[in-house]
Amino acid sequence: MTTDSLPVNASQNGLRARLARFWEPYRSVPLLGWLIALLVSVGLEQLVGRPLAWALGMSKIPALFGIVVILDKPLLIPSALLYTILIYLLPMAIVARLLTGFSNRLARRLLQYPLIVSALVHLVLAYAVLYLWTDISDYRLLVARLTMIAIIVTLSLNVVNGYMGEFSCSHPGFMSLGAYTASVFTLVLFINDNRFGEAILPTSWGPFFFPIGLILGGVVSAIGALLVAIPSFRTRGDYLAIISLAFMFIVKSLFENLEVFGGARGISSQPDYATLPVVFVWTVLSVWIINNFVRSTLGKALNAVRDDEMAAEAMTVNTRKTKMVAFLFAAFWAGVAGGLFAHVLRYINPDTFGIRKLAEVLAMVYFGGLNSVTGSIVGAVGLTLISEALRPLEIYKWIIIPVMLILIMIYRPTGLVAFTEFDVKSLFQPKEAAEKGADHGAA
Amino acid sequence: MALLEVHNMTHWFGGLRAVHNFNLTLEAGQIRGLIGPNGAGKTTIFNLITGIYHPTEGRVVLDGEDITALSPNQIADRGMSRTFQNLRLWRYLTVLEHVKMARYSKLTYGLVGAFFDTPKREAEEKASTEMAMELLELVGVAHWADQLVTSLPYGAQRRVELARALATEPKVLLLDEPTAGMNPEELIQMMEIIRKVHSQFGMAIFLIEHRMKFVMELCEIIQTLNFGEVIAEGTPDEIRNNPVVIEAYLGKEVET
Numbered sequence A: 001m002t003t004d005s006l007p008v009n010a011s012q013n014g015l016r017a018r019l020a021r022f023w024e025p026y027r028s029v030p031l032l033g034w035l036i037a038l039l040v041s042v043g044l045e046q047l048v049g050r051p052l053a054w055a056l057g058m059s060k061i062p063a064l065f066g067i068v069v070i071l072d073k074p075l076l077i078p079s080a081l082l083y084t085i086l087i088y089l090l091p092m093a094i095v096a097r098l099l100t101g102f103s104n105r106l107a108r109r110l111l112q113y114p115l116i117v118s119a120l121v122h123l124v125l126a127y128a129v130l131y132l133w134t135d136i137s138d139y140r141l142l143v144a145r146l147t148m149i150a151i152i153v154t155l156s157l158n159v160v161n162g163y164m165g166e167f168s169c170s171h172p173g174f175m176s177l178g179a180y181t182a183s184v185f186t187l188v189l190f191i192n193d194n195r196f197g198e199a200i201l202p203t204s205w206g207p208f209f210f211p212i213g214l215i216l217g218g219v220v221s222a223i224g225a226l227l228v229a230i231p232s233f234r235t236r237g238d239y240l241a242i243i244s245l246a247f248m249f250i251v252k253s254l255f256e257n258l259e260v261f262g263g264a265r266g267i268s269s270q271p272d273y274a275t276l277p278v279v280f281v282w283t284v285l286s287v288w289i290i291n292n293f294v295r296s297t298l299g300k301a302l303n304a305v306r307d308d309e310m311a312a313e314a315m316t317v318n319t320r321k322t323k324m325v326a327f328l329f330a331a332f333w334a335g336v337a338g339g340l341f342a343h344v345l346r347y348i349n350p351d352t353f354g355i356r357k358l359a360e361v362l363a364m365v366y367f368g369g370l371n372s373v374t375g376s377i378v379g380a381v382g383l384t385l386i387s388e389a390l391r392p393l394e395i396y397k398w399i400i401i402p403v404m405l406i407l408i409m410i411y412r413p414t415g416l417v418a419f420t421e422f423d424v425k426s427l428f429q430p431k432e433a434a435e436k437g438a439d440h441g442a443a
Numbered sequence B: 001m002a003l004l005e006v007h008n009m010t011h012w013f014g015g016l017r018a019v020h021n022f023n024l025t026l027e028a029g030q031i032r033g034l035i036g037p038n039g040a041g042k043t044t045i046f047n048l049i050t051g052i053y054h055p056t057e058g059r060v061v062l063d064g065e066d067i068t069a070l071s072p073n074q075i076a077d078r079g080m081s082r083t084f085q086n087l088r089l090w091r092y093l094t095v096l097e098h099v100k101m102a103r104y105s106k107l108t109y110g111l112v113g114a115f116f117d118t119p120k121r122e123a124e125e126k127a128s129t130e131m132a133m134e135l136l137e138l139v140g141v142a143h144w145a146d147q148l149v150t151s152l153p154y155g156a157q158r159r160v161e162l163a164r165a166l167a168t169e170p171k172v173l174l175l176d177e178p179t180a181g182m183n184p185e186e187l188i189q190m191m192e193i194i195r196k197v198h199s200q201f202g203m204a205i206f207l208i209e210h211r212m213k214f215v216m217e218l219c220e221i222i223q224t225l226n227f228g229e230v231i232a233e234g235t236p237d238e239i240r241n242n243p244v245v246i247e248a249y250l251g252k253e254v255e256t
């Protein structure tokens, strides 16, 4: 090794080099390997998580890798950290390393079949991880589902604000249209409740018809989007920001004043249809469809419109149609997410979908990264974790999140992982080149 | 009937008459030039023909169809393509994606294909990639296909714009100062490329140029514009020796 003989003058350099050398073998771990390692960790937690937590002086398993205790119970930080190392970091490091060869071979083998086979294997593994992880506590189950919904919302807003480069503020409004539509759908048809009366159809049918309710929510939300899109995209200029903001407030006060929908008190006791598998499937579906769209030439037209609208028009791109379609498409997914959201919380009111929600979603989009599927996932997950960590601050959280948003827009205007392409096929690829490198090193 | 006809086109920008009573007949396969001092209204004429502005008066007829009121994308789809004087490329698209984008209106897979990645979409995208690569090959930038355009040298960016314009399969190609900012070597290359493109596809070309050598060598007929009006029209030899043209250019020099 030549690096060893190099004089290390700065200790920081030495540390960085050591970290890099430590990380080197992990470069050849494919996604499949990481998923298996995670599965081992969550399995381990099932077996020894509780006793270990007690032994470390905690009353229960740290819910989010110790993030929640940071502000809540700072004294428990060392215990939570140790727990996370013992259950997650260490086992994952060992398993990922040991199974590097195996997981690479498996990944290569899977890719010999149609891509769908690899996709399904990865998804089943991911779901198994999620299932075991959320099995520990209701809190985790709630956070996991809300995070996945946040991914749908963030990604759909990224289509407009990132890929298309406009600035839309109406996403909470679209979510609320979807949430109310889906709630009314399930409550009227399948549930005996005191607001909408007797169920029209057998209650047991409910879960099977739930997707229709969600799609209906998406469609209503897309129709709402039409009201924003028609005046906004008629002329060039930055009307969208202002019109969409107005739309959000109009939807909010509409629901506040409609007594049928409970007015300001909102609607509650939605059935528990948005279970983990349901939310998981919808999230996967939305990521897949949105990613397909933004990678097609029809979707890339959004980028062309953003970067130079006149050139796009001159190259046969129907820019008005492109914008309309993208905006309605984004609204559809926000509506679906709203429907899921209502059936996770099982209580919504007009205030749920106000300016706070807007700040949260915008922060997720701009923090994660514009024009990037990976960025949206990073943004949604990252901001959910931060938001949970800040929960003890209560109302002050709503000062910190907007301030963060402003700082991000100043110092990293495109976000953490911006302008990347999400190529499913390369995601499932074995890390062959790196693996060969490692073999050479060993020889 | 000619391929492209412009009848008595006049355009006002508020109180400024940028184009006055402009007429044009462009036959299929013909190469014509448009010259004139800065601010004469040349680019405005291109913008009027391609639908970016709609003329205050007059008509534009392409292949027998009145396209005066159509939007730029419709006009482009009907076979009128162009390049821009100041490059108009898309910052975050690769070279290949630029050329493929110009196939937008020819794609038939629709939203279903876009959302669900159907076999039809795969096939169409693949065909469009192949066509785009051929065009990039033709203009000599194929080896940069996967780069962002911003990372290319200026001359290469101009060629990407040309390849992109060709991908719409134009019957009429409008080139707005295709050699602006190029060094003499790049200029010769560009001239060769335009000749090659013309002999291969045989479309009509209408080009704006300041470099006399370039216009004189390529064009059959040249129009000279000054203050939005055609002051002379003829073969390169006629234009070269026309005192009105010389005065328009000299006059401009005296002013500046």
Ligand SMILES: Nc1ncnc2c1ncn2[C@@H]1O[C@H](COP(=O)(O)OP(=O)(O)OP(=O)(O)O)[C@@H](O)[C@H]1O
Pocket (backbone or CB within 6 Å): B013, B016, B018, B036, B037, B038, B039, B040, B041, B042, B043, B044, B045, B085
């Ligand atoms: N959008 C616009 N609004 C107002 N005036 C304009 C507009 N576009 C062009 N003009 C004016 O119209 C006149 C003609 O401009 P044009 O760009 O067509 O000239 P040109 O012949 O292409 O010049 P150059 O050789 O410098 O490119 C100029 O006086 C210009 O200032």
Ligand SMILES: [Mg+2]
Pocket (backbone or CB within 6 Å): B042, B043, B044, B085
């Ligand atoms: Mg010009």
